[in-house]
Amino acid sequence: MKRKLDARGLSCPLPVLEARKALREMEAGQLEVLVDNGIAVQNLEKMAAQLGLDCESSALGEDQYAVLITVGPGSPGAQRGAPSTAPDTVVVLASDEMGAGDPELGRLLMKSFIYTLTELEVPPAKVLLYNSGVKLAVQGSDTLADLLKLAERGVEILACGTCLNYYQLTDQLGVGAVTNMYAILESQMAAGKIVRP
Amino acid sequence: MAELPQGQDPDFLVGFDQCDDAAVYRLSPHLALVHTLDFFPPMVDDPYLFGQIAAANALSDIWAMGGEPKTALNIVCFPEKMDLDILRRILQGGSTKVLEAGAVLAGGHTIVDVDVKYGLSVTGIVDPERMYTNRGCRVGDLLILTKPLGVGIICAANRVGEASEQAVQQAVKSMATLNKHAAEILRNYPVHACTDVTGFGFLGHLHEMLGGERHAVIFSSEVPAIPEALAYAQEFLITGAAQRNRNYLEQHVQFDSRVEFSMEEVLFDPQTSGGLLVSVPKEAAPELLAELHGRLDLPCAIVGEIVEREAKEIVVL
Numbered sequence: 001m002k003r004k005l006d007a008r009g010l011s012c013p014l015p016v017l018e019a020r021k022a023l024r025e026m027e028a029g030q031l032e033v034l035v036d037n038g039i040a041v042q043n044l045e046k047m048a049a050q051l052g053l054d055c056e057s058s059a060l061g062e063d064q065y066a067v068l069i070t071v072g073p074g075s076p077g078a079q080r081g082a083p084s085t086a087p088d089t090v091v092v093l094a095s096d097e098m099g100a101g102d103p104e105l106g107r108l109l110m111k112s113f114i115y116t117l118t119e120l121e122v123p124p125a126k127v128l129l130y131n132s133g134v135k136l137a138v139q140g141s142d143t144l145a146d147l148l149k150l151a152e153r154g155v156e157i158l159a160c161g162t163c164l165n166y167y168q169l170t171d172q173l174g175v176g177a178v179t180n181m182y183a184i185l186e187s188q189m190a191a192g193k194i195v196r197p
Numbered sequence: 198m199a200e201l202p203q204g205q206d207p208d209f210l211v212g213f214d215q216c217d218d219a220a221v222y223r224l225s226p227h228l229a230l231v232h233t234l235d236f237f238p239p240m241v242d243d244p245y246l247f248g249q250i251a252a253a254n255a256l257s258d259i260w261a262m263g264g265e266p267k268t269a270l271n272i273v274c275f276p277e278k279m280d281l282d283i284l285r286r287i288l289q290g291g292s293t294k295v296l297e298a299g300a301v302l303a304g305g306h307t308i309v310d311v312d313v314k315y316g317l318s319v320t321g322i323v324d325p326e327r328m329y330t331n332r333g334c335r336v337g338d339l340l341i342l343t344k345p346l347g348v349g350i351i352c353a354a355n356r357v358g359e360a361s362e363q364a365v366q367q368a369v370k371s372m373a374t375l376n377k378h379a380a381e382i383l384r385n386y387p388v389h390a391c392t393d394v395t396g397f398g399f400l401g402h403l404h405e406m407l408g409g410e411r412h413a414v415i416f417s418s419e420v421p422a423i424p425e426a427l428a429y430a431q432e433f434l435i436t437g438a439a440q441r442n443r444n445y446l447e448q449h450v451q452f453d454s455r456v457e458f459s460m461e462e463v464l465f466d467p468q469t470s471g472g473l474l475v476s477v478p479k480e481a482a483p484e485l486l487a488e489l490h491g492r493l494d495l496p497c498a499i500v501g502e503i504v505e506r507e508a509k510e511i512v513v514l
Contacts, residue, residue: 012437013353020433039437042444047433050458084431087459088424190496192424 001029008036008064015040016047019069023051026071033067034060041065084154088192089124091117093133098197110136113197114146123155124195126187128179130160138164138172147175160184210325211262217331218261218392221323229325233258236272236316240352240469241369244283248290248315250372254395254470255317256298260380261393261473262330264323269295271305274314287315298377329383329391332408334476338389340413340501341486343379343493344371344472346399346463347426354425354434364425371423371495372470378493379473386477386485394471398442400464402474403501403511404449412507415464416514417456421496422463430459430466439465451509464513476503 005022007015019033033044041057044067048055054070097106098113114136117123127150129137136143137159151157157176164170164178188194210229211221219233235255239247252269259266271291275284284307295302300319334340351368354360376393383391394402399420407413442465452461472495477485482499489497 012440013434014357016433016435017357017359037437039440039444042440043433043435043437046435046440046458050433087427087431 005033031069036063085125090126090191091124091195096132096135114143118149126156134159134163139174144174218258231264231321234318244286245290248287252291252294257376257393259321260376264321266300266321268303270318273307274310333390338476338503339482341475342500343497345421347423349466350426353436354429390476396467398465415501427459430462438467449510452513
């Protein structure tokens with residue numbers, strides 16, 4: 001299947017947005033986008049590269065270019081367009097329990113909370129771990145696998161160094177990086193949204 | 198411009214061949230005139246806000262030279278059949294900013310045109326001994342940026358109906374904020390180089406500042422940006438102007454693989470009435486930043502360092 005999109009006469013970002021829309025509706029096949037300037041060609045190429053799609057462009061004549069983007073059934077970018085992470089959202093895990101009450105229930109809820117984070121279409125940009133929250137990210141913790149999944153999706157996971165040290169877990173951190181008070185504060189100051197379970 | 202004859206005059210201190218923010222002409226050993234002119238079509242719908250932004254943008258070059266604006270002249274293009282009330286609102290918006298700048302609106306000129314365009318020609322004064330040029334940053338200096346990046350992306354998203362109201366408000370607030378206050382704070386610090394970030398984007402103006410002689414490392418995680426600009430770039434609300442900047446600068450810039458595509462776009466994003474980019478000695482930077490944080494109502498940060506040598510002129514980490 002080959003779809004055609006005539007984006008001549010449109011200036012950026014419109015040709016890219018229209019192409020993105022068309023690609024979202026395609027499972028497989030090729031999208032040919034016609035544009036009238038070289039800058040739009042380059043912007044379409046950038047989008048294709050970001051989406052992991054094959055892209056070829058050719059000049060058809062003066063101020064006429066065709067950009068051919070191929071979507072395979074398994075092509076990684078076919079359905080990917082939403083941001084990989086929510087850029088200004090920070091999740092703060094200040095304890096290994098969720099809420100106040102029975103500790104066992106609290107830990108179960110926390111495990112479920114972190115699992116649910118992995119299920120989000122757009123996960124947060126950062127997860128900050130401090131106080132007993134750092135226990136969630138160490139070897140042997142039942143939440144480590146889910147935190148690793150988040151890290152793989154580009155979520156920055158930062159564990160408080162002082163806290164790891166206090167609980168003598170420094171050499172057992174299984175995911176993310178060690179951080180300090182300055183970075184913990186700055187991340188929260190800069191956040192548009194802070195989620196604290 | 199390079200082909201135009203500039204004329205010879207020992208008092209003509211800064212001209213267009215030096216890629217600086219404004220032209221400077223010395224009248225006496227400690228007094229020079231600073232001249233600048235900027236005008237453009239609207240980037241926001243509200244005529245009053247457009248006037249404010251265009252004026253803040255035009256005035257900015259004077260502060261980027263370390264000068265004080267004294268007089269300003271309006272430059273207006275306006276369609277014959279358009280409602281004159283719109284023109285009145287644009288000029289009102291502009292005049293509020295000229296007033297806030299401490300300058301005098303001394304006149305102007307209007308011509309009939311198919312589209313609206315507005316801006317100002319501003320004249321200021323500076324002590325040539327204390328003037329800030331683009332060139333002059335030294336190895337070990339830290340770079341401070343006094344406004345967030347991303348207003349170009351947000352205006353582009355707004356044009357196609359994809360920007361949130363909150364994002365537009367943040368962009369407008371940043372664009373309408375005068376660089377006057379940042380410049381006043383700078384007066385008490387040993388500034389090695391200063392420019393304002395406008396059409397060539399952050400990396401373009403940094404490139405001018407480095408002047409083919411210096412290298413810089415940029416800490417992308419520290420660069421203040423309007424959060425929605427990053428989100429919109431990730432959604433491919435990307436502009437032609439940013440791509441033109443990328444084409445021009447690509448050979449000078451190396452991005453670490455961890456730098457996200459959206460941050461690259463923001464660093465190339467052309468800014469209207471952007472912040473000051475300042476190169477100061479490392480020792481002075483923390484105190485300057487603290488004072489800027491205390492007195493400015495916009496995000497500002499230490500965003501990079503002038504270094505000995507790197508693989509490319511600019512390395513973005």
